[in-house]
Amino acid sequence: AQSVTQPDIHITVSEGASLELRCNYSYGATPYLFWYVQSPGQGLQLLLKYFSGDTLVQGIKGFEAEFKRSQSSFNLRKPSVHWSDAAEYFCAVGRNNAGNMLTFGGGTRLMVKP
Amino acid sequence: ETGVTQTPRHLVMGMTNKKSLKCEQHLGHNAMYWYKQSAKKPLELMFVYSLEERVENNSVPSRFSPECPNSSHLFLHLHTLQPEDSALYLCASSYDSHTQYFGPGTRLTVL
Numbered sequence: 001a002q003s004v005t006q007p008d009i010h011i012t013v014s015e016g017a018s019l020e021l022r023c024n025y026s027y028g029a030t031p032y033l034f035w036y037v038q039s040p041g042q043g044l045q046l047l048l049k050y051f052s053g054d055t056l057v058q059g060i061k062g063f064e065a066e067f068k069r070s071q072s073s074f075n076l077r078k079p080s081v082h083w084s085d086a087a088e089y090f091c092a093v094g095r096n097n098a099g100n101m102l103t104f105g106g107g108t109r110l111m112v113k114p
Numbered sequence: 115e116t117g118v119t120q121t122p123r124h125l126v127m128g129m130t131n132k133k134s135l136k137c138e139q140h141l142g143h144n145a146m147y148w149y150k151q152s153a154k155k156p157l158e159l160m161f162v163y164s165l166e167e168r169v170e171n172n173s174v175p176s177r178f179s180p181e182c183p184n185s186s187h188l189f190l191h192l193h194t195l196q197p198e199d200s201a202l203y204l205c206a207s208s209y210d211s212h213t214q215y216f217g218p219g220t221r222l223t224v225l
Contacts, residue, residue, distance in 0.1 A: 104156050
């Protein structure tokens with residue numbers, strides 16, 4: 001069975017600082033990998049996804065993520081955090097079987113200090 | 115409207131009530147999903163419909179009953195719920211096995 005671990009439940013960074021959110025997955029085949037962001041009381045918005053090809057993926061709002069097969073990781077990065085980035089971030093792994101069944105990590109709540 | 119919409123956005127119900135959650139997608143997708151998001155628990159996949167047929171049911175109690183009358187609409191019928199069913203219920207849609215797009219969710223409180 002597939003699983004996703006986000007080791008950091010909470011992270012606080014200063015505005016303008018760089019950010020890296022960790023995601024580790026367990027899956028027997030080549031995974032589909034996603035990062036979503038959720039603001040309070042809202043649904044999930046897709047930031048970026050990896051299906052195949054270039055292992056460095058660019059997303060919206062200046063985010064990027066790198067797929068490292070050897071480390072089973074798909075960490076999310078941003079060079080300079082803005083106060084509006086404060087939200088909860090979810091990593092997910094999908095399998096291609098009768099619809100894209102996603103397994104989500106527990107989420108990382110990001111707080112941004114002024 | 116565009117994207118995935120959900121109504122109502124907030125719902126309070128007693129344990130003996132019957133209510134329904136509605137989801138509508140305007141993206142031309144052919145698969146739809148219900149998720150449950152509880153505090154301090156990962157997002158849980160409840161049901162998946164592909165081409166209007168249910169293809170996944172993750173051991174969800176029978177007090178939750180999904181319905182997918184067409185590829186654009188998905189309902190979750192609720193009856194005799196328990197307080198522990200209080201959560202954010204999220205709907206999503208996708209085209210085949212591609213990316214899922216989520217609605218804003220319905221915040222359900224069971225008294």
